[in-house]
């Protein structure tokens with residue numbers, strides 16, 4: 186039996202319902218909350234997000250959620266960040282204007298480069314299914330990717346990419362028109378994915394189920 190009470194953090198930045206439905210489908214008892222007290226005491230947290238980085242940070246800060254999330258994470262609460270909810274875990278982003286993030290993962294968020302060395306211009310945003318592969322041959326045991334196969338595909342929608350400062354924090358990447366994009370990162374009790382597990386069919390659901398069992 187999974188420990189109940191996964192708190193899905195509501196900070197006004199989209200896609201809450203589809204993430205809630207997907208988590209419930211794999212057996213989670215989900216509470217949607219924007220209450221800093223509840224969040225700082227959660228058993229497990231999910232931080233979703235769609236939109237722009239500066240807006241997300243503004244919401245997290247003025248609702249008192251940035252400090253609640255940090256308190257929880259420093260107290261070893263497992264946290265899953267999804268898409269923009271992954272990017273805000275990093276130190277800074279250059280989306281629109283350089284903005285500080287939560288700083289829980291060393292590294293920065295920068296735009297996906299448009300120009301390739303051979304002159305080809307990438308389509309931005311990166312929208313669609315891309316295959317995951319292990320970074321530096323790292324094992325996926327004990328992570329949200331447990332039991333997934335190399336080259337299983339997941340659904341991405343983004344123009345920016347989060348780049349961990351340390352390769353040890355990279356768990357999986359995808360190759361988008363010749364550039365390697367970090368797709369899953371992990372630091373201790375934090376794990377985060379750039380793609381949308383709630384839009385990634387069976388593979389996405391398996392990954393959410395792994396979050397409940399492994400974290």
Ligand SMILES: NC(=O)CC[C@H](N)C(=O)O
Pocket residue numbers: 234235236237238268269280342343344345346
């Ligand atoms: N899908 C999104 O909300 C994208 C998040 C972020 N603005 C990015 O472009 O990477």
